[in-house]
Amino acid sequence: MSKWYNEAVFYHIYPLGLTGAPKENRDGGVCHRMEELFPWIEHIRELGGTAIYIGPLFESTSHGYDTKDYRIVDKRLGDNEDFKKFVRLAHEAGIRVVVDGVFNHTGREFFAFRDIQQNREGSRCCSWYKGVNFGWNTPYNDGFGYEAWRNCFELVNLNLWNQEVRDYLLDVIRFWIQEFDIDGIRLDCADCLDFEFMKQMRQVTAQEKEDFWLMGEVIHGDYARWANDEMLHSVTNYELHKGLYSGHNDHNYFEIAHTIRREFDENGGIYKGRTLYSFVDNHDVDRIMSKLNNKEHVYPVYTLLYTLPGIPSVYYGSEWGIEGKKQGANDDGMRPRLELAEMEMKNEHPELTAHIKALGELRKGNEVLADGKYRELLLTNRQYAFARILGDRAVIVAVNNDESPASMSIPMPVSADICTDVFTGETLKAEGGRLNIELDACGSKIVTAS
Structure with missing residues (x-):
């Protein structure tokens, strides 16, 4: 029998964008924007969604991936009690909840980084980060250097070879399972994470919750290195994502078919037996309606998303056919403020919404499409x-x-x-x-x- 996640239809929410939270987390007060998300649960259920991926949620400085505190829900969204209620309401609707796990790096306001700023060579946290060197400097003029994620110096790379750091993060994961009853974690930058750390994570989460799901953000490479019996259950299928829009723009179904044949063919597919996470858009890439040369192609695109091997995911707002593009390094266009009642009232693509709803119903409990x-x-x-x-x-x-x-x-x-x-x-x-x-x-x- 399939696990819940192999049969799931995901709905992906970037909550800081959806709720219109301020770009900077500076005023210090709690704002209960998460209450806005409660009505979305019924919308997701009606759309055929059986799982929600929501994140980032950790208290952070700006975009959510520069963590300040792993045990507090971002104050721009609400408090821990708000998120407990969100999970409870989702579970009552038969919907699982998966959150972002940002474990490759922290923000500069995290306690360990602050300790190095304050105590320099005398800090007990010097080994918490990669490449800390007091003979270097940074664009922030810290008087020391460190390894940053993709040279974005607001994101400081954690040293996951340090067991103390691993233990700290594993305790964080236990806290989120025990405190909020979450059902899984989507690992940000999984292709940067230490393999031994992910193996420990798999063991710890299985002990906490037998059917807990671990999914990694992986863009390039052999997905089987991450998705296997020792580490993660699934990873993002960026290879299929690319084919789904360019195969239509180029009138070239050979691209999509070749990808799927290589990955999942019953005779020799390299990921046969694995279930990857499929999507047509997310918080990091342009909306599918902005990518398609012919907007009518959105219908076969979603048909393929829901019926090809994989776990389908719909990104919030795309069920109404909204557009949105990255502008240089600015991701705001893909992460808009939306109000549910307004979107339902002003739906410009009701046929698309109905199509996605019908596909969601088709997937529900459908063993043939799952397995x-x-x-x-x-x-x-x-x-x-x-x-x-x-x-x-x-x-x-x-x-x-x-x-x-x-x-x-x-x-x-x-x-x-x-x-x-x-x-x-x-x-x-x-x-x-x-x-x-x-x-x-x-x-x-x-x-x-x-």
Whole structure:
């Protein structure tokens, strides 16, 4: 039987942006903006979401990833009691909650860094960070240097080879599980984290909560190095993310199909048996509607997101087709303030919202889409069909990126004569081991066969 996370449909919230929190955390007072998020839980449930990834939440100085205090919810969002209530309401709605774990670096206001500033060579925390050197300096004129994440000196790289640092962070994780009853952690910059630390984390979290989920942000490389039985359960599938938009912009389904064949084909896929985290946009990349040359392609894009191997995730606001782009180093365009009632009232893409809702319902409890083997059935530049197969059951998916309707003759992956369109209920008859499907321009169709 699948674990909850392999069957999940995620909804991703960047809370500092969604609630319109100030860019700098300076006034010192608690502002209970998190209460705004409580009605979103019902919206997420109606959308078919079964899990929320929300973060960053740790008390921080600015964008949320420059941690000041790991045990306090950012005061711009509320207090610990607010987040406890958020998790409780989500659990009552049958929705799991996963938070950001920012363990590669801290901000400059974290106690260990402050101790080095104050006590210099005499600080007991000198070994908490990488590359601390009192013969160097920084753009902040600290009178000492240190290793910063991607030379962003507001982010000081922790020394995860130091067991004292590891123990501190593992205690933080225990605190979040025990205090808030969270169900998982998304590890920021997992491709920078020490492997032994992640192995210890897997052991500690499994002891605290048997079905606790660990997912890592990994952009490049062999995902199996991180997603395995010793370390993380899953990582971000950036390779598929790229293919989902460029495969449509270039009218080139070969790109998407090649990625999936390489990753998940039932005969030799390098990540076969693993479940990666799939997305079309997030808080670090442009919105899918801003990336697509033809906005109508958003429909087959989401069909693929929900039916290809992986755990699908929707980024807050994209269910309404909003746009947003990175401006240089500024991420604000991808992290907007949104009000739920206003978005629902002024929805400019109700057909997209309905499509995503229908896909969410399809995924719910669907063992074939969660665990079924992947098999490619038909491929051209502009049409693509595949099946997810579990025993004698199959879900057959066909997509069309052409601006004209298309007819497809697809070989049946299982021995069945009758198929059912999952959205219309229409019965389709297979003849001679093949299924004939008519697709709208920029359309998709999903049928079941058993």
